[in-house]
């Protein structure tokens with residue numbers, strides 16, 4: 001069975017594409033799938049550090065595309081999962097050194113031996129995005145519950161549909177359930193309703209994501225992390241499993257609220 | 266005090282989240298058809314300018330609005346009432362004020378005509394696309410029967 005190419009995009013930068021790609025890669029690998037994650041953000045290499053693999057890089061995406069290295073020798077094996085590989089972006093080249101056709105060729109070579117090929121798309125709607133989009137079988141659109149992020153997600157959604165890669169599925173990242181409850185943040189229903197997309201993941205804001213990126217151990221490996229659990233659920237949904245959405249409400253009781261109020265006095 | 270109670274009992278209130286949603290609706294409507302708000306206003310003025318060359322319309326009540334169910338389904342919906350209707354309404358209104366209709370005095374009845382007019386309108390437009398504008402525009406209808414009458418006459 002041929003592997004599936006899943007592109008993680010967003011339009012806006014800083015919403016959590018790289019975080020999502022790293023965590024989905026880890027989760028899928030821990031589910032026993034053979035996975036390659038590709039950093040398509042040429043010039044702004046990041047996926048390697050988020051995955052804790054920065055010190056193992058020898059070759060990069062541009063080296064492969066330009067024939068300086070063989071595909072297999074350029075893939076970096078993950079420390080913990082031997083069925084998980086990273087193809088890092090080139091750090092000192094520009095996006096034009098890779099074309100959408102190059103990406104199709106590369107991913108086609110990977111499909112036979114892998115179940116999932118995840119592509120971390122750069123921000124924006126130009127060449128880098130086109131490179132990430134062209135080989136995709138499915139696109140995941142990452143957004144935050146914020147006006148500008150949702151607007152950009154809508155823009156991307158239109159482009160994905162125009163390229164006949166749609167409809168994408170939504171990952172709503174950095175949701176703060178307590179703010180939603182107070183009416184001070186767009187809810188997941190609001191965002192789904194506005195974008196008219198189906199949702200594959202709701203990831204709460206979680207401080208552990210920062211510690212995870214500090215240490216290079218993606219948060220999904222931390223069993224205490226709600227964000228990690230939510231990413232793990234996305235991975236399972238990607239494999240076709242029907243996973244209910246987790247309850248993010250840890251609604252504090254009356255006395256906790258009272259205590260908070262007094263504290264804030 | 267209410268906000269304190271709300272915080273204590275965790276009650277939901279309308280906050281900036283609702284504002285965000287409204288702003289997004291507005292922005293995306295225009296993004297999706299690639300026509301910025303100001304250009305849209307220009308277009309409306311031009312459409313109206315063409316129509317008034319041929320018809321006598323009630324310009325104050327002309328409504329041209331973008332309706333959008335989702336990305337793929339946008340339509341421009343125009344409601345362009347003829348001026349005749351307005352004239353009849355105005356006549357009736359003058360009469361009602363002169364005769365001191367009960368509706369003009371009692372504040373309880375004051376809201377009734379608005380509700381009636383809203384219902385009438387939503388019937389015509391099959392219930393969608395109406396917003397605050399409709400209400401604002403009829404708030405000076407004092408006699409409860411006036412609008413219904415005007416509508417009856419129109420139908421004949």
Ligand SMILES: Nc1ncnc2c1ncn2[C@@H]1O[C@H](COP(=O)(O)OP(=O)(O)O)[C@@H](O)[C@H]1O
Nearest residue numbers: 013014015016017018019174204205206209227
């Ligand atoms: N669920 C989350 N909770 C807290 N911080 C997050 C979460 N997701 C992402 N972040 C933080 O947001 C920042 C941007 O994330 P990143 O994945 O690099 O975005 P992108 O790849 O879209 O530019 C990072 O500092 C990351 O740690």
Ligand SMILES: [Mg+2]
Nearest residue numbers: 017018041046
């Ligand atoms: Mg990134």
